[in-house]
Amino acid sequence: MLVEKEIIAPGSYWYSDQSSGLPRKLEVTPALTQYWHEQGSQMLGAGLTIPVPYEHDFSAHPMTPKDKLLNNSGWVREYRLGTLRADGTRASDNKLFGVLDIQDEDVARKLPRTIRWTSPWINSFTDGSGKQWTNVISHLALTTRPRIVKQQP
Numbered sequence: 001m002l003v004e005k006e007i008i009a010p011g012s013y014w015y016s017d018q019s020s021g022l023p024r025k026l027e028v029t030p031a032l033t034q035y036w037h038e039q040g041s042q043m044l045g046a047g048l049t050i051p052v053p054y055e056h057d058f059s060a061h062p063m064t065p066k067d068k069l070l071n072n073s074g075w076v077r078e079y080r081l082g083t084l085r086a087d088g089t090r091a092s093d094n095k096l097f098g099v100l101d102i103q104d105e106d107v108a109r110k111l112p113r114t115i116r117w118t119s120p121w122i123n124s125f126t127d128g129s130g131k132q133w134t135n136v137i138s139h140l141a142l143t144t145r146p147r148i149v150k151q152q153p
Contacts, residue, residue: 001108002077002099004084005118007140008033009095030094033081036120037096039136040079048127050076052100054107056121056141074102076140098140111142119143 010028017024043050052074078099082090098118102108107115120137127133 001102001105003102003108003111004080004097004099005111006083007079007096007098007118007120007137008036009093033094033096035135036122036137037079037081039133040076040098043133043136044076044078046127046129046131050137051139052076052102052118053139053141055143056119056139073104073107073142074100076137077101100140107142115142115144117143 008028010030010033013026013028014023015026016022040050051072053071054073055071076098080090080097080099081094082097083093083095084090084097100111102111119141121139121141122135123138124132124134124136125138
């Protein structure tokens, strides 16, 4: 089942740094959401997958080990920029959305109500062909504990 979910909008966000455990601030600019849109689209075009795990699984990347497969609810199929208006056009608000292919229909139905948020995992990696991907969304977790709380359900 295909579902469009907001990922992130320009603004300031706080998170815990994985290496130090200290709070860190992420400034998301319109240029950064455009970068994630372009890079994500290129990753998909290159045949890489972007998993959608149930909550964060920090080892779920575009090339995921076998034992992590059970934590996956689906895949990002497409990235879109701008909020969808009632007339079918998109606003130029630079919000990043993902079209998610959620395989379990029960989970897909919960997305706008009890599983309201997503959480992008941003990192860098080298793919199987040797291409370096820098500061990209390598998985998009479904979550009930978001850092980005003002997402559209």
